[in-house]
Amino acid sequence: MNATATPTLEVxxxxxxxxxxSGQAEAPWILADLSFAVAQNELLTMVGPxxxxxxxxxxxxxxxxxxxxxxxxxEGQTMRLxxxxxNPGWDCRFGYVTQDDNLLPWRTLIDNVTFPLRVxxxxxxxxxxxxxxxxxxxNLVGFERYYPHELSGGMRKRASLIRTLAYDPPIILMDEPFxxxxxxxxxxxxxxxxxxxxxxxxxxxxxxxxxxxAIALGDRVLVLSRSPAKVVAEHRINIKxxxxxxxxxxxxxxxxxxxxVRKELL
Amino acid sequence: MKLQLTVDRVxxxxxxxxxxxxxxxxxxxxxxSSPLKTTNRTIELLGNGDLLYHTAYTAKAALYGFLVGxxxxxLLPFALRRSPVVNAILDPYxxxxxxxxxxxxxxxxxxxxxxxxxxxxxxxxSLVSFLVFFSTMAGVQAVNxxxxxxxxxxxxxxxxxARHIVWPGAIPYAFAGFRIAAPYSIGGAVVGExxxxxxxxxxxxxxxxxxxxxxxxxxxxxxxxxxxxIINWLVANLERWxxxxxxxxxxxxxxxxxx
Numbered sequence: 372m373n374a375t376a377t378p379t380l381e382v383x384x385x386x387x388x389x390x391x392x393s394g395q396a397e398a399p400w401i402l403a404d405l406s407f408a409v410a411q412n413e414l415l416t417m418v419g420p421x422x423x424x425x426x427x428x429x430x431x432x433x434x435x436x437x438x439x440x441x442x443x444x445x446e447g448q449t450m451r452l453x454x455x456x457x458n459p460g461w462d463c464r465f466g467y468v469t470q471d472d473n474l475l476p477w478r479t480l481i482d483n484v485t486f487p488l489r490v491x492x493x494x495x496x497x498x499x500x501x502x503x504x505x506x507x508x509x510n511l512v513g514f515e516r517y518y519p520h521e522l523s524g525g526m527r528k529r530a531s532l533i534r535t536l537a538y539d540p541p542i543i544l545m546d547e548p549f550x551x552x553x554x555x556x557x558x559x560x561x562x563x564x565x566x567x568x569x570x571x572x573x574x575x576x577x578x579x580x581x582x583x584x585a586i587a588l589g590d591r592v593l594v595l596s597r598s599p600a601k602v603v604a605e606h607r608i609n610i611k612x613x614x615x616x617x618x619x620x621x622x623x624x625x626x627x628x629x630x631x632v633r634k635e636l637l
Numbered sequence: 638m639k640l641q642l643t644v645d646r647v648x649x650x651x652x653x654x655x656x657x658x659x660x661x662x663x664x665x666x667x668x669x670s671s672p673l674k675t676t677n678r679t680i681e682l683l684g685n686g687d688l689l690y691h692t693a694y695t696a697k698a699a700l701y702g703f704l705v706g707x708x709x710x711x712l713l714p715f716a717l718r719r720s721p722v723v724n725a726i727l728d729p730y731x732x733x734x735x736x737x738x739x740x741x742x743x744x745x746x747x748x749x750x751x752x753x754x755x756x757x758x759x760x761x762x763s764l765v766s767f768l769v770f771f772s773t774m775a776g777v778q779a780v781n782x783x784x785x786x787x788x789x790x791x792x793x794x795x796x797x798x799a800r801h802i803v804w805p806g807a808i809p810y811a812f813a814g815f816r817i818a819a820p821y822s823i824g825g826a827v828v829g830e831x832x833x834x835x836x837x838x839x840x841x842x843x844x845x846x847x848x849x850x851x852x853x854x855x856x857x858x859x860x861x862x863x864x865x866x867i868i869n870w871l872v873a874n875l876e877r878w879x880x881x882x883x884x885x886x887x888x889x890x891x892x893x894x895x896x
Contacts, residue, residue, distance in 0.1 A: 435786050460790035473787040477805040477882040486801070487791035518882045538791070 378408035378444075379574055380432070380542060385441035386599075387427055401427045403599035405441070409542075412572040418585035419595030420636060425578040426470065428600065429544045432576070433467045434459050445542070463491060466540035468548045472531035474519040480530055481506075481515035487538045498537065505533040508570070509563050525556035529563060536567060542574040549584070561588060562616045569613060582632050586610075587619045592628075594635045604635045670852040675859070678852045692860055694837040698754055698826035702761020707818065710769030711811055714777040715799060735767045739825070743832045757829035757837075764825045769814040776810025777803055809883070812876045819868045823861060 385405045391398040401424040409415045419425050430436035431452060432443055438452035450461060460467065474483045484502055488494040506512050509529040519527055528549060535543055549560045561584065568575065579585050585592045586608055594604040610622050619625055654672050661669035682688035717724040742763060746756035784802045793801070830839025838857045845853030 433790055435790065459786060460792060463792045465790065467787070467790045469783065469787065471783060473783050475784060475802065475805070477880075478801075479882075486788075487793075490788065490791060490793040490797045490801070520882075520884045534791075 377410055379411040379413075379446055380409040380576075381444040382407050382432070383442050383444070385428070385431065385438055385443065387424070387431060387436075387439045400599040402431075402438075403601070405600055405602065407593055407602055407605075409574055409576060412574055414568060414575045414577065414588060414590050415593065416577045416579060416585040416589030416591070417593045417595055418579055418582055418632060418636070419600060420597050421580050422598055423595045424598050424600040425580075425595065426546050429467065429546050429576070429578060433465050433544055434461055435467070460540075463487075463538060463540055464542065466535035466538070466543035468532055468535050468543065468545040470547050470550055472519075472527040474527055474530055474534075476519050479516050479518055480511065480522065480526075483519065484530055484534045484537055487534060491538060493538065501539075502533070502537050505536055505567070508567060509533055523556075524552045525560060528552060528556075528560055532560075532564065532567070536571075539571070539573075542576070545575060545577045547579050547581075548577075550579075557584075558616050564588065565612075565614060565616070582629055582636065583619065586625060586628050586632065587614065587616055587622075592632065594632055604632070606632065666851075667849065668851060670855050674852050675855045679856050679859070682853075682856060688856065688860060691836060691838050691841050691857075692864065694754075695823070695826050695830065695839065695861075696864060698757035698829065698837065699761055699822040701754070702758040702825060703765050703818065703822040705758055706762030706764065706766035707769045707815070710766040710814070711773055713770055714774040714807070715803065717774070718777050718799070718803065719795075731767075731770070735771060739763045739767075740828055743829055746829070747833050752833045752835075757826045757834070760829045761822045761825035764821045765818040768818040768821065769811065772814030772817075773807055773811040776807030779810070780806050809880055812872070812880070815872050815876075816869070819872050820865045823865050823868065827861065 383406050385402055386400060387402040388398045388400045405428065407415075417425065417428075427436060431438045434450065434452065434457045437454040437457060441452075443450045443452060445461070445464065451458075474480075475486065478486065481502075482489075484506070485494055485499070488498050488502070503512075506515070509532070511526060511529060511533075514522060514526065519530075522530070532548065549557045552560065565588065577585075577588055587610075589608050592606045592608060593602050594606075595601065596603045606628060608624075608628065610624055614622065657669065657672055661671040666674065679688065717727070739760065743756070743760050746759045750756040750759055780803050784806070785798055788798050788802055826837065827839035827842070830837035831843050834840040834843075838861055841857040842854050845851065845857065
């Protein structure tokens with residue numbers, strides 16, 4: 372797995388700033404000249420301080436938000452990132468698991484999970500079997516007919532995760548998806564993610580401010596600076612898979628890597 | 638607990654009837670009728686079908702008006718969402734339309750539509766449409782942008798977004814409008830009948846008052862109250878069923894008198 376040899380996604384010189392507020396001559400840059408590449412089937416984690424522009428970066432790659440400059444290539448095609456030409460998700464090539472689970476409160480769990488398949492017109496026996504399989508993998512069987520407000524935070528996270536996996540986009544962006552849950556649930560969710568990723572390898576960009584999470588999950592970690600975000604360091608994580616996250620701190624190499632990244636983040 | 642509540646409620650009812658009885662004894666049946674007389678008259682009017690006849694007429698005016706005004710009021714915000722320019726152009730006119738005191742239009746509607754059902758329907762529709770429009774519009778504008786982004790990324794078309802995200806999100810707001818509009822629709826129908834009619838509960842009130850027949854006035858008023866309570870109950874239950882995805886308590890939980 373060599374990121375530079377076979378990049379599936381390439382970000383080059385990406386920059387972003389929002390329109391200035393009234394009374395402001397120039398808005399600050401959120402991203403400035405940010406470049407990196409992701410290899411096919413790689414789980415790339417990015418760790419950066421709060422407010423580094425991580426969400427903005429993923430919003431741009433997903434075409435939810437326009438870029439001010441730079442370009443992004445995916446599988447050899449250059450995306451049009453200007454205002455007015457955005458195509459969110461780029462015809463379902465990009466899955467996006469956001470910080471909030473964004474489950475629709477008026478739909479049951481199963482209707483939420485199948486929502487993308489339904490609007491894409493791809494809900495059939497075959498995809499439904501896949502959904503059932505995913506539901507089993509993340510222990511949501513039996514809760515199909517529950518509404519989101521009746522589920523725990525961790526269950527909602529898992530639902531939002533498999534909602535994206537259900538339609539099998541080639542690349543998935545994850546924006547601190549496990550941010551707002553307790554530590555135990557979090558470990559469980561991380562383990563679920565790794566299990567799902569092992570079942571059907573795909574390219575994932577996982578953004579977080581948690582150093583431990585970035586190291587535990589990733590094939591490679593990019594360390595981002597404060598805003599405007601730049602890549603200040605890159606580390607290949609050579610911890611063997613499958614990884615048992617319940618005692619990740621004991622895994623060989625974890626402690627040293629943690630220290631290194633922590634210092635780089637300062 | 639439940640029994641205590643019922644006992645207390647009955648007690649208040651008894652007190653009200655006693656006060657009414659006192660008034661009629663103190664100042665005369667002429668002004669206040671009496672609980673007994675009103676009950677007897679109600680039974681009499683129910684027996685000969687008069688009460689049902691007038692009630693049906695008023696209810697019909699209210700219902701037609703509610704539909705004629707409510708359906709456009711409910712749908713227009715969704716059309717305007719798609720064309721912000723038209724929305725911006727219409728905005729001051731809609732606000733002005735909302736500001737017009739609708740009851741003052743009643744004589745005009747009589748001139749235009751005569752004295753049968755049509756002017757009452759028009760009056761009710763003019764009241765209901767703005768109430769429903771503005772609350773639904775608030776719901777359409779309060780659509781959660783994150784849900785919309787999620788849906789777009791997942792491949793949803795504009796039509797999917799309108800149907801699966803904007804519409805269900807706006808329903809609670811629309812119901813806030815319905816809850817206010819429902820009693821107004823009865824009120825509007827009655828005012829229309831007070832002004833010119835030879836049928837309906839408003840006509841009964843008007844005719845009763847003209848004849849110094851306070852008993853009939855009271856019968857009509859009680860009937861109206863019961864209708865409004867029933868309508869509120871129906872709207873509240875429809876809402877509860879449609880919005881069964883919502884937690885029962887907490888922000889946005891609806892309050893309906895008597896429901």
